[in-house]
Amino acid sequence: MGKGGEQRRGRSYDAELTAAVERAQQGDEDAFAVAYRIVHPGLLGYVRGLVGEDAEDVASDAWLEIARDLGRFRGDGAGFRGWTAMIGRHRALDHLRRQARRPRTALLEQDVLQMPGEHDTAAAALEALSTEAALALIRTLPREQAEAVLLRVVVGLDGPATARVLGKRSGAVRTSAYRGLKRLAEQVIRGGGGTTASGPERRTPGDAS
Template sequence: MHMTGHSSFAIDVPDALLARARAGDRAAFEQLYRWFERPVFTLALRIAGNREEAQDVLQETMLKVLGRIGEFRGDGSPFWGWLRQIAVNEALMRLRRDKRLAQEIGVDDPSEYAEDLAPLPPAAADAALLQRALATLPTATRSVLWLYHGEGYTHDEIAALMQRTPSFSKSQLARGTKKLRAVLQVPEAAHA
């Protein structure tokens, strides 16, 4: 998984398939489920941090999509963006419900994010390694990091999703990127 900001959700869904799903065609919805199962699960895993919860987020997201697909109008925005928004909201809602976000959110220190936005180390491309590294971060930090690097959300968008300020998003990103780099520093000697 290369964290380039290109979303794994970016799947072009044919209008005909959407129309069938909206009309209640089960086979069409199953097709959508198969296409989006992995991106939703991965997103949920990166935010929630464990597979069981990620599975719950996947199920809840898909149930919501099924129940609300009639509301999707397009209006120039892609279906995958609409579905991803539901997945992100679901994952973050669970964290809020568990009070995990509230406990960790401290006071913003603007000095922390002096444009410390260097790319993640190459080791981040290894999904398993990345998941272990992300698991070492606080929930809020991990969520911001993944939404920014993995999904390409802007700080303004992340702030709206997490009900915080853009400066909160920037400070969490700087903190998380720094920690992740430290965790992912694979010493050269290790390969010898």
């Protein structure tokens, strides 16, 4: 599917999500389940990229907070995805502080990589690879670039929403996402070279860009 098709599908998901959130705020439990179904795979993938195998527990804590504070949310479906991603990030960072670990990009499930989002050429090229190859590519990125790519491609946030989640200026986030996606595109063009653990270009998300 081309970029135009992805954008139309993303808008369709956001329209459904907007309606579900509005009904959920009025006490409709089925509508909350719809919102959960749409948002959770991307949120779980993002959290998994930060905390690894503890993602299920951290995401559960995030959903408890989301359910508790749902009445305070104001915005549409796209805004809800950004709001939930911000809550997920806060819970992940709290967890990491308790565990004295740094955020890292870990394994993502295949269905997460197929979530709708605002994909550009590099991200679309990434999707054409096998899940294992895509993960290997993402894990070569410095942490800030990896997190920006996760938010843009996995959660499907736009640039300003990604900046709000990360607490950084939009320009800095755009630069991180651009550099990360550019590096991924270069790897794809070269046939995925330098992505194996023993390859000369192996890097971890904590390395400097």
